[in-house]
Amino acid sequence: MDVAARAGVRNRALFANFFRRELTTRYLGSISGLAWALVHPLALLAVYHFVFTQVFRTTGFAGQSFLAFVAVALWPWLAAQEALQRGTVSLGGYAGLIRKVAFPHEIVVYASVAATLVLQFAGYLAVLAVLRLSGEPIRLEGLIVAIPLWCVLAVAVAGLALLLSALQVFVRDVEHVLMPVLMILMYLTPILYPLTLVPDNLRSLVAANPFGWLVGRLRDALLDGHLALQPGDAVAALIAAAIFAAGLTVFRRLSPHFEDFVG
Amino acid sequence: MSAEPVLLRLAGVGKDYAKVESRGGRLRLVYDLLRGHGAQHVFRALDSVSLEMRRGESLGVIGENGAGKSTLLKIIAGVVKPTRGEVERHGRVGALLELGSGFHPEYTGLANIDLAAALLGLAPSEIAAKRDEIVAFADLGDHIDDPIKNYSSGMVVRLGFAVATALAPDILITDEVLAVGDESFQKKCIAWMEEFLAGGGTLLLCSHGMYHVQKLCRHALWLKDGRVERYGAASDVTQAYLAYHEEKSASAKAPATPAAAATAGIYAITSLALDPPERIAQGAALTVRGDVYTPDGRTPVVLVGVVRADGTPVYGVATDMDGQPPVRVASDRFAFELVLPALALLPGKYFVRAHALDPEGVRLFDHVEREIIVTGHTRELGIVRLAHRWNGAEE
Numbered sequence: 001m002d003v004a005a006r007a008g009v010r011n012r013a014l015f016a017n018f019f020r021r022e023l024t025t026r027y028l029g030s031i032s033g034l035a036w037a038l039v040h041p042l043a044l045l046a047v048y049h050f051v052f053t054q055v056f057r058t059t060g061f062a063g064q065s066f067l068a069f070v071a072v073a074l075w076p077w078l079a080a081q082e083a084l085q086r087g088t089v090s091l092g093g094y095a096g097l098i099r100k101v102a103f104p105h106e107i108v109v110y111a112s113v114a115a116t117l118v119l120q121f122a123g124y125l126a127v128l129a130v131l132r133l134s135g136e137p138i139r140l141e142g143l144i145v146a147i148p149l150w151c152v153l154a155v156a157v158a159g160l161a162l163l164l165s166a167l168q169v170f171v172r173d174v175e176h177v178l179m180p181v182l183m184i185l186m187y188l189t190p191i192l193y194p195l196t197l198v199p200d201n202l203r204s205l206v207a208a209n210p211f212g213w214l215v216g217r218l219r220d221a222l223l224d225g226h227l228a229l230q231p232g233d234a235v236a237a238l239i240a241a242a243i244f245a246a247g248l249t250v251f252r253r254l255s256p257h258f259e260d261f262v263g
Numbered sequence: 264m265s266a267e268p269v270l271l272r273l274a275g276v277g278k279d280y281a282k283v284e285s286r287g288g289r290l291r292l293v294y295d296l297l298r299g300h301g302a303q304h305v306f307r308a309l310d311s312v313s314l315e316m317r318r319g320e321s322l323g324v325i326g327e328n329g330a331g332k333s334t335l336l337k338i339i340a341g342v343v344k345p346t347r348g349e350v351e352r353h354g355r356v357g358a359l360l361e362l363g364s365g366f367h368p369e370y371t372g373l374a375n376i377d378l379a380a381a382l383l384g385l386a387p388s389e390i391a392a393k394r395d396e397i398v399a400f401a402d403l404g405d406h407i408d409d410p411i412k413n414y415s416s417g418m419v420v421r422l423g424f425a426v427a428t429a430l431a432p433d434i435l436i437t438d439e440v441l442a443v444g445d446e447s448f449q450k451k452c453i454a455w456m457e458e459f460l461a462g463g464g465t466l467l468l469c470s471h472g473m474y475h476v477q478k479l480c481r482h483a484l485w486l487k488d489g490r491v492e493r494y495g496a497a498s499d500v501t502q503a504y505l506a507y508h509e510e511k512s513a514s515a516k517a518p519a520t521p522a523a524a525a526t527a528g529i530y531a532i533t534s535l536a537l538d539p540p541e542r543i544a545q546g547a548a549l550t551v552r553g554d555v556y557t558p559d560g561r562t563p564v565v566l567v568g569v570v571r572a573d574g575t576p577v578y579g580v581a582t583d584m585d586g587q588p589p590v591r592v593a594s595d596r597f598a599f600e601l602v603l604p605a606l607a608l609l610p611g612k613y614f615v616r617a618h619a620l621d622p623e624g625v626r627l628f629d630h631v632e633r634e635i636i637v638t639g640h641t642r643e644l645g646i647v648r649l650a651h652r653w654n655g656a657e658e
Contacts (some may be wrong), residue, residue: 010382011385013380013381013387014382017377017381021367021370025369096365096367098343099360100358100360101340101358101360167293171289171290172285172292251298253296254297257296259626
């Protein structure tokens with residue numbers, strides 16, 4: 001086996017090992033852990049439903065059910081948010097390894113992000129199925145578009161997680177700043193409200209949010225059944241790839257120095 | 264020997280560590296690193312280290328704490344990227360750095376075996392075949408199913424050594440492994456390393472125990488303040504290293520003694536030398552000579568004793584016991600010389616101590632000691648060889 005092939009085998013084996021560990025210790029280690037992964041978004045969905053349809057009595061969902069409208073968008077957001085938060089601090093959990101063994105550190109971040117996204121995607125499918133069975137207007141054929149969209153999201157999230165995790169090694173505040181920033185971003189993204197409710201003068205600003213674009217595409221596909229590809233899809237894929245490349249570049253610049261600062 | 268392929272070559276290798284104190288300093292460091300500049304404030308941990316190892320060689324790395332040994336081993340293992348110089352590595356490197364050798368504290372022993380195998384690039388099928396062997400060598404019983412964080416340091420080393428050895432690396436790097444672990448496991452490790460070397464394995468050993476370096480390594484490298492102080496045959500380098508320590512401890516004591524003696528007006532040993540100086544073959548003659556200071560011109564009593572490295576006294580004798588007072592060489596100075604014609608000590612590390620006592624041989628004022636290693640091959644047990652014979656044995 002030549003050096004590159006051996007390294008490839010090793011990196012795959014490491015990814016599989018870390019990925020398994022992330023899943024087992026975080027979610028499957030306890031029954032409640034797995035349940036929480038599903039219960040948390042479900043509870044949020046229920047609360048939002050209560051607040052927006054019972055308290056504020058918001059209308060203007062273009063005749064769509066609020067539950068279906070929010071569920072389709074909320075899950076990818078929570079998945080991305082959790083993947084970013086866990087990915088940012090993932091290197092700390094492998095400090096002992098980073099200090100003593102030579103291996104590509106980005107595998108740790110990939111495994112952390114992948115474990116979160118895979119699990120959340122499974123939850124997404126389950127919720128879509130349940131909503132569909134209970135009569136909500138979900139178009140399951142929309143998954144043909146939704147799955148590639150999740151892949152684009154995964155690439156972008158992985159790139160951001162690489163960037164944030166590398167910075168986190170040196171500057172511990174990253175993790176603490178991330179939480180409120182994500183919270184604010186969530187409310188600035190048309191997840192809980194349709195873009196049409198945003199005042200005209202602000203609409204173009206909110207619409208410029210790439211995640212808002214993703215949410216819109218998911219709704220088009222899963223609620224309205226629009227399955228055709230759009231020129232924007234290619235742009236989004238390019239943006240995601242650029243985010244990933246930037247994240248990886250920063251990560252590789254900093255990773256030779258992790259050994260001295262991690263932990 | 265030179266026909267063997269080169270497994271490892273370091274040329275002018277150096278490593279700087281960034282020094283940052285404040286949070287702002289860390290931001291600044293990230294900025295510098297991202298721009299591709301080095302850090303601004305650095306600590307030079309290692310500088311201009313060059314070495315070469317061929318298959319089947321064994322190299323011991325010695326030096327004081329903070330000399331850069333661990334940094335060097337980390338660079339060789341690939342964990343640390345050198346700031347300067349080139350590292351060329353061929354073959355699989357197995358490293359036991361400090362204790363853990365890259366274990367994950369939350370994993371169980373078994374899960375860590377799988378992790379270590381994955382890190383070395385073994386396929387799951389390959390590791391399955393090795394797992395029983397590793398478990399047997401580590402000999403941890405049921406603890407193999409416990410998380411590593413609950414292990415004692417000795418247990419971690421056992422598992423680390425078992426893993427590093429079972430995975431058949433081309434180069435094995437061990438850092439102070441032999442300092443931990445109980446005696447029987449140490450012996451097992453040494454036996455394994457000897458076999459590994461005999462079978463053509465390549466070993467890089469870092470140890471404070473000169474004994475291990477001398478026993479296992481053909482070459483040695485002495486690091487001092489991040490630079491190579493000496494690199495060559497293990498016996499030469501370890502002797503030079505021991506001599507350096509000898510001088511260091513002597514110079515730490517010697518200036519204090521005459522000055523203190525002069526002001527405090529006490530009897531003091533001002534010099535002490537052994538002949539041969541550091542190592543002596545079992546049964547050879549050992550000469551202990553030195554000078555003793557007297558504050559009042561009277562003849563002091565000198566007591567010379569031998570203690571084992573752990574402090575157990577073996578034998579002691581004073582000038583007044585034998586009626587052989589030291590010889591006056593100056594108004595305030597006396598010389599003494601003691602010969603032990605056939606040293607009965609069994610191989611090992613000992614200290615020779617000289618004490619200065621008042622002329623009455625009652626009050627003990629000062630002592631100076633020198634380390635000596637008795638060499639030899641014997642299976643006898645204990646500290647000294649007692650005169651003996653077996654009666655009725657057949658010729």
